[in-house]
Amino acid sequence: xxxxxxxxxxxxxxxxxxxxxSGCRTVHFPREDGHCRNPGCPGGELEExxxxxxxxxxxxxxxxxxxxxxxxxxPGAPWVPYTLVAVELAAERMVVLGQAAPGVGVADLPxxxxxxxxxxxxxxxxxxxxVHTTWNWRPVAAEAGPEEPGTVPAAEGAVS
Amino acid sequence: MTGDVAVLGAGMHPWGxxxxxxxxxxxxxxxxxxxxxxxxxxxxxxxVGAQTVRGGYPGYVAGATFARALGWQGARVTSVYAACASGxxxxxxxxxxxxxxxxxxxxxxxxxxxPKGFFAPAGGxxxxxxxxxxxxxxGATNPAYFGLYARRRMALYGDTPEDFALVKxxxxxxxxxxxxxxxxxxxTAEEVAASAMVADPLRLLDICATSDGAAALxxxxxxxxxxxxxxxxxxxxxxxxxxPTFPRTVLDLPDxxxxxxxxxxxxxxxxxxxxxRAAYEEAGAGPEDLSLAEVYDLSTALELEWYEDIGLCGPxxxxxxxxxxxxxxxGRIPVNASGGLASFGEAVPAQAIAQVCELTQQxxxxxxxxxxxxxxxxxxxxxGLFGHGSAVIAVx
Ligand SMILES: [Zn+2]
Numbered sequence: 363x364x365x366x367x368x369x370x371x372x373x374x375x376x377x378x379x380x381x382x383x384s385g386c387r388t389v390h391f392p393r394e395d396g397h398c399r400n401p402g403c404p405g406g407e408l409e410e411x412x413x414x415x416x417x418x419x420x421x422x423x424x425x426x427x428x429x430x431x432x433x434x435x436x437p438g439a440p441w442v443p444y445t446l447v448a449v450e451l452a453a454e455r456m457v458v459l460g461q462a463a464p465g466v467g468v469a470d471l472p473x474x475x476x477x478x479x480x481x482x483x484x485x486x487x488x489x490x491x492x493v494h495t496t497w498n499w500r501p502v503a504a505e506a507g508p509e510e511p512g513t514v515p516a517a518e519g520a521v522s
Numbered sequence: 523m524t525g526d527v528a529v530l531g532a533g534m535h536p537w538g539x540x541x542x543x544x545x546x547x548x549x550x551x552x553x554x555x556x557x558x559x560x561x562x563x564x565x566x567x568x569x570v571g572a573q574t575v576r577g578g579y580p581g582y583v584a585g586a587t588f589a590r591a592l593g594w595q596g597a598r599v600t601s602v603y604a605a606c607a608s609g610x611x612x613x614x615x616x617x618x619x620x621x622x623x624x625x626x627x628x629x630x631x632x633x634x635x636x637p638k639g640f641f642a643p644a645g646g647x648x649x650x651x652x653x654x655x656x657x658x659x660x661g662a663t664n665p666a667y668f669g670l671y672a673r674r675r676m677a678l679y680g681d682t683p684e685d686f687a688l689v690k691x692x693x694x695x696x697x698x699x700x701x702x703x704x705x706x707x708x709x710t711a712e713e714v715a716a717s718a719m720v721a722d723p724l725r726l727l728d729i730c731a732t733s734d735g736a737a738a739l740x741x742x743x744x745x746x747x748x749x750x751x752x753x754x755x756x757x758x759x760x761x762x763x764x765x766p767t768f769p770r771t772v773l774d775l776p777d778x779x780x781x782x783x784x785x786x787x788x789x790x791x792x793x794x795x796x797x798x799r800a801a802y803e804e805a806g807a808g809p810e811d812l813s814l815a816e817v818y819d820l821s822t823a824l825e826l827e828w829y830e831d832i833g834l835c836g837p838x839x840x841x842x843x844x845x846x847x848x849x850x851x852x853g854r855i856p857v858n859a860s861g862g863l864a865s866f867g868e869a870v871p872a873q874a875i876a877q878v879c880e881l882t883q884q885x886x887x888x889x890x891x892x893x894x895x896x897x898x899x900x901x902x903x904x905x906g907l908f909g910h911g912s913a914v915i916a917v918x
Contacts (some may be wrong), residue, residue: 363649363659386771386785392655392778400785401768403852420773421677423669423721429661430642432654446666448773455783457773461660468722473677484659502802 365393367481367497368412376481377412377495384409389454399400413458414480416502417449422471434485439446447471447499463500476502523804525804527617528747529916530740531559532879535633537735543580545576547736548633549591551872555629557737562751566740567625568598570616572632572871575644575728581599584871588631589851598625601602605906607763608632608816609737609874610914612664614761616741626746631721633736636659640664641732641868643776653776653907654690660860664820665729667775669721672823676723679838682828683723687714688844689822690727696851697865699856699892702876704733705865711746714822728822733867739882757887758878760804760915766793775907789863793911794831798903802833809833814884815899816877818904819862829857831912832903859884859892870906877902884917 369376376447380391383398385406390399396406424445435441445462462471463480471477482498533554535547548571556563569592571584571590585601595755598619604611609632616628638888643653647686654661676679694709706798709727723871767779772789791799802808810834817828828841835843843849860866860880863873881900889897898918905911 378764380779382784388785389782397717399768399781404788421674423659423666423673423724424665425666425721426661426719429657430640431662432643432647432658433550433661435661446660446662446670448670455769455771457780458663459656459660459773459778459849466579468673473674485816 363496365410367495375415376479376497377415378479379410380413380454381408383407389413389456391456391458414451414453416476417451417458419471419473419477420448420450421477422462422468423475424449424468437455444473447477448520449499458499459471460499466500470501478502525621526744526759526794527620527741528744528752528757529556529562529878529882530742530747530750530752530755530862531555532882533738534702534876535731535736535870536702537747539638540734542635544633544635544732544734544736545587545591547635547734548588548631548738549701550583551633551736551738552588552592552629552631555740559782560742561740562629563592566595566597566627566629568600568616568628569610570600570602570628570630572612572630572875573601573603574608574634574870575603581871584631584689585640589772605908606707606868607868607874607904607906607910608871609910610694610761610885610902610904610912611747611763611910613739613741613875613914614763614912617758617761617883620741620743626738627742629738629740630875631736631738632873632875634869634871635734636732636867637643638732656776656778657796663721664775665708665721665724667773668729668821669724670773671827672724672728672821673722674828675823680840681841683715684711684842685826685844685910686728686822687711687725689819689825689865690714692844692850693862693864695818696859696892697861699890700865703865704731704735704867705861709805721816724823730820730863731867733869735866735869735872735876737872737879739875739878756882756916758799758914759807759917760913761796762800762804762913763911764796764800766909767796792831793909794903794905796815796830797905797911797913798832798901801901801915805915805917807915811899812901813856814855814859814894814900815882816860816862816880816900816902817857818873819858820868821866824862825857825862828903832901838897851894856894857888859894874902874904874912878916881914881916885916
C-alpha cells in the first residue's frame, strides 16, 4: 500500500492519497498511475493528491466471521468483529471503503453521518517488530460538519 | 426472428457438496443436456466451457476439459471466464457462433466444485489484483458488500430485515420443489431471524452458500431445430453482456473506491439496470411482457434491488413486491421460481447457465410443481466481479 496515504509520522496530518488527472480532474483511489479511467478524457498526467479528510457515511456493515487470507489475523486469538464503512467524499464525488476505528460499530455510523480519516493498524509482525499502518474512519462530533472548507481538491501537486 | 437460437436441450447435476471434481459434474450435466436434446455428442460442432479461476488450473481450460471428459471428437472449443457471469458469456459465445454459421449445434457447459465458506482470491502476494487487495487491506468479503447494499436500502427506502427474510422464505419454498436444488426445505422468517449475523444486517440465511453444481445447454440454429422436428423450441432472443459506464458510482466488488463523478455526470441508470435494458432492447420486449425472472439473489436484499433493475417496479419499491407476494410462485411475476441461489448456492460458472435451464423448463411447461402457468417470456440477470454481468431473454 505504498503511496495510499501520508502523514503517519509525528506531527503530520494523516490523509489518504489518490491520483488526479490533469486533463479532466478525475480523482482515483486507490491511486491509479497508469491511465485516467474517464473514457472521454482528453488525456493528462496523473498527479498525487490528498483526499478529503472528512466525508459522510454511504453505508456500513461488519464482519462477524473471520475473513479468509490474505486478510491477516491470528487464528489462535478469538475473532473480534470489525466494522466496514463506505464513505462519500463530497469534493471528489466518490465513495471510499475502509475499516472503522477499533470500537466503532454500525450503530455509531448512521447513513449520512460525518466521519473522518485517522491512522489505524493493519497488522503487526511481532517477530520483525513492525506495525503496518492503514486508514480507519471514525465518527466526527455532529457540530464539526461533514466537510471542512477548502480541503480538496485544493492542494496542487500536494503532499509527497 | 433471425437473431433467435433454439434451446434444444438443458441438463444439470444436482447442487450440493458432493466431494467430487468439477469435471465429473460437468460431464453429467452435458450428458443430460445432450439426452434432452436427442443429440449424440459426436454431432456437436462446438463446445463452450464456462470456467472458474478460483477452482484451480483445470478450471482455466474448461472447454477442452469437458470435451476430453466426453471424449475427444474434434469439435471447435472455447473457454470463457467472466467471473459469476461466465455462464451467460458462454451462452453468448455459442449463440454468436451459431448465428455466424460457424456451428450448427453448440454444447455449453459450466461446472464447479466450490470451497466451503467465503470465496477468497487466488493465492500468492498479488497487490496488483483488486480482488486480492480488498481481502488483504480490508477483509472485505462478498457478504460485506451485500451488507453495505442492504443497510443502504434500509436507510434510503425503509426496507427492514423482515422484508429481506421474506425473500428467503419465498425462494426456499420454490427450491423445496426443485430436485436439483441443494436446499429443499421450506424456511420460516423466524428461522432467518434466528440465524447468525454475518454482515450486519444480513444473517446466514440471507446470504447464499457455496456449492458444487453443473448446468449445460445444447443450442442450435432455428433451421437445425426444424430439421430435427422441433418446430416450436424455446428460443434465446437476447443476451446482453454490456460493461458499466463511467463514472460508476455504486461501490462494487472487488473495488475499494468508486469512480469519481467530478468530471462526468453519472448516468441515472445503474449498471445492473443497464444489463436488463440492453437485453430488452435486443429482444424487442419489456418488463410488461415477462412471465418470470431468474436473478442472482446472492443476498436476499440484493434480490429486491434486481426487481427495480429489471423494471418490475420503481426504485425503492422492491420490498413492496415481496410483501404482496407478487414475485412468489402464484404471483403476477414469479422471481427465482427455481429456488434461486438461496436454494442452490453458488457454483460460479454454472449458475448463469442454470438460470437458462430453469427458463427452458418453465417455457416448455415442464417445471412440475413450480410451473408458472402459461409462461411465454423469461429474463435472467446476473453479475460478476470486475464489471461483468449479463441478462438473457428466452421466449416460446
Ligand atoms: Zn482524465
